[in-house]
Amino acid sequence: MRTIVQVALDLVETDRAIQIAKEAIEGGADWIEVGTPLIKSEGMESVRSFKKAFPDKIILADMKVADTGAIEVEIASKAGADVVMVLAGADDSTIIESVKAAKKYGVKIMADLISVANPISRAKELEKMGVDYINVHSGIDQQMVGKDPLDIISKIVDTVSIPVAAAGGLDAAGCARAVMAGASIVIVGGNIIRSADVCAAARMIRESVDSPSVVKVSKPSQDYEIRKLLLEVSTPNISDAMHRKGAMKGIRPMLKGTKMVGTAVTVQTFAGDWAKPVEAIDVAKEGDVIVIYNGSRDVAPWGGLATLSCLNKGICGVVIDGAVRDIDDISTMNLPVFASSYVPNAGEPKGFGEINAEIICGSQTVRPGDYIVGDDNGVVVIPKENAYEIARRAKEVEKTEKRLFEEIKRGATLSEIMKLKKWEKQ
Structure with a gap:
């Protein structure tokens, strides 16, 4: 089966995110993730907007559900989500309620292993509770200090029979490694959405997951990096x-x-x-x-x-x-x-x-x-x-600025793009 490329839109403005998603789809992205920052910024209206803009695409709402699983899955599904993200570290009762609600409303559940202390044993438990996908994920702050989701992904793949996703700072080489380790879904955020040329960045990811064996993979020393x-x-x-x-x-x-x-x-x-x-x-x-x-x-x-x-x-x-x-x-x-x-x-x-x-x-x-x-x-x-950590964070700053330069070149001003008046401290 073709490996799914999921683009994670961790932005705070729906209109910018939709434009970037269009360019990512043109480059070969399959699933669209409405990221947690966007949901917190714009609410369920962001999910509705994405479903309206991309009715034929799988829309994942990264709700990071930690409590009230049934309610949060219900509102996400009614807003148009096809897959809802829950936190794997949530209480079992929350996971079970989320799974029940997902079956009721016809959506799937992806469980995010971010910050779980024993990810392999937890993955087994999550599969038994009925989740549809496992996400092996190093969060953005974890990535900055060198935590790599690819260190354990093959062990998770060997542990469960449901599809496994990989997320956390993945570039083309990282996506190739994830696929070779058995990932069915690769989730890419910054290396696509912060690119000046989103379409080309997505195409590079697409090519790497379609032909992972031809991608050169190396692990340089930390000082070199x-x-x-x-x-x-x-x-x-x-x-x-x-x-x-x-x-x-x-x-x-x-x-x-x-x-x-x-x-x-x-x-x-x-x-x-x-x-x-x-x-x-x-x-x-x-x-x-x-x-x-x-x-x-x-x-x-x-x-x-x-x-x-x-x-x-x-x-x-x-x-x-x-x-x-x-x-x-x-x-x-x-x-x-x-x-x-x-x-x-x-x-x-x-x-x-x-x-x-x-x-x-x-x-x-x-x-x-x-x-x-x-x-x-x-x-x-x-x-x-x-x-x-600082080098990694500086690189993310640089990516963000490159994307802003590109959007300004298209005719907008910086204050318009960033909606400065909206976000001024009240």
């Missing part, structure tokens, strides 16, 4: 993902058009003392960023010779809370350098300070190993223990 994601996004994307935190103050790019992503080697020095900054070049490894607190905008601890030395080592860039000099030489070397100012004069190599201690740079705390990202907008610091 972090760096790859951070190279794809901007420092404003990262700042948004960090709730407007992490940006250094008063530090600007000395060269426009360069991008820097690396892990911090920190230097604490004093006005113009360039011994420890230069010695840090020998400590740093390929892929590192040297981050220096100098304490003066008038005396430089860094210049052209140090920059050239960094290039020899494969160092990704330099950040200086203070001054840099030899800007004419630095501008020809294409190494990202960020500083507070540039001046002619340097200090002396006295050797005060230390390397790889916690420092303050641009009013941000920086520790050895923290991820440093710089571009034309400035520099952000990402704590190393949260780097994977």
Whole structure:
């Protein structure tokens, strides 16, 4: 049987969601999921609107039913849903009532294993209670910290005889893995709905599930994935993902058009003392960023010779809370350098300070190993223990903005698309 591609419309505006659904169907999507945020924002009217717009498509209402199962299944079915999502972690009484109501109103039940502690044993119980589909799902917040639904899907498929869906950050490669693990349904949200070209994104997913064996699947290291994601996004994307935190103050790019992503080697020095900054070049490894607190905008601890030395080592860039000099030489070397100012004069190599201690740079705390990202907008610091999550969240911000750019290009304004007046705090 053909694998079902379900597009999850986790938006908050029905009109935008319907337009995106049309483009996704054109690209090969089969089922339409009215996402939980949309149902919470627009109510059952969103489900009615989708059934009216797509009368021949299966409409799934992601109600995430946790209580009053019969009532919620009834209202979803009467609004036009063909499948209703319940939480697998709900009490058995809620699941049983949901199943009874589904049979009464002619709809199906999909049980979502999100956050269930023992998903395999719970899947067995859900099948016995009469649910029609099992959804192996890592939620958006779980995905951001690296939880992957594909880690257990084959075990669930082997445990139950009803169809199994996979959901949670799936791209084309992830969908191929899910199909090869036995999934009958792949549920894709952000990688379709936040694409500038929704039709092409859906078509890529369609092709991957139809020919999963030809899709190249690899599992890179987490550091590789972090760096790859951070190279794809901007420092404003990262700042948004960090709730407007992490940006250094008063530090600007000395060269426009360069991008820097690396892990911090920190230097604490004093006005113009360039011994420890230069010695840090020998400590740093390929892929590192040297981050220096100098304490003066008038005396430089860094210049052209140090920059050239960094290039020899494969160092990704330099950040200086203070001054840099030899800007004419630095501008020809294409190494990202960020500083507070540039001046002619340097200090002396006295050797005060230390390397790889916690420092303050641009009013941000920086520790050895923290991820440093710089571009034309400035520099952000990402704590190393949260780097994977922030990189993933920044990528979601970037996807959302790409879609908004596309919709604005079609003639709308930003406030119209986001319905700002509707959502202003009352």
